[in-house]
Amino acid sequence: MKPPIPARDISPERQAMYYAGMAAGVVGALLFVSTFFSFAMNFGNFDDFEGRARSIFLRAVGGMCLMVVGPAVMGVAARGLAGSGVKLDPEQARRDLEPWSRMRGGVIGDVLDEIPAVQQVIDRLGSADQTVEVVRVRCNACRALNDEHDKFCGQCGERL
Known part of the structure; x- marks a missing residue:
């Protein structure tokens, strides 16, 4: 089971x-x-x-400025001052970006939950308290440890 997600929401401001x-x-x-x-x-x-041209020009330039400023404000609001790089504070940036990091991990977890092969591996592994026994073989020539299925030493190349 997944641990409960703490409630860390984006502020109303x-x-x-x-x-x-x-x-x-x-x-x-x-x-x-x-x-x-x-x-x-x-x-x-x-x-x-002349009056219409001035009006059209001002609306065009003002509109372009708002089309640039609007998404910039959205980015700062979504990521926070430190998370968007306006304020240089790594700890505050981590706190500002935490909801998005948690969301990204949650989305990946949801995708992995839907893949049957991943669920089979998780079921086979069982709980975390199970231990896996690893057998190593020591090389007679250089005394290095190798996997039990190796035919040659990974360090000196001698036959095991």
Whole structure:
């Protein structure tokens, strides 16, 4: 049986920061895409061209900035300040990244649980308190230890 997983969740502040970054990225994408619609809707219309061009330019640049800043904020929120490299503190980074490390190990454990061959090996090995006897053979020439099935010494090459 697997040991129970301790409850270590991501803080509400980091969750809020993550979703704020996501919202900023979406707003940035909408702003950027809206410039193409504005351009297409006013194609050939040169009334107040300078004002519209300034508006389109500002929306495009602002949208691109938000599309860069949003995912960056999401990354920092997901991994924490130290886990994302903003703050250089290895111990804090380990704590910040712990939920993701635990999740990765849990996913791998779930995959291994579904493979019948792995389950058969685990069943054959049984519990951890069983000991396995290993037989070694000492070489007569150099006195090195070798596996019992070896025909030649692994150190000097003499026949066992």
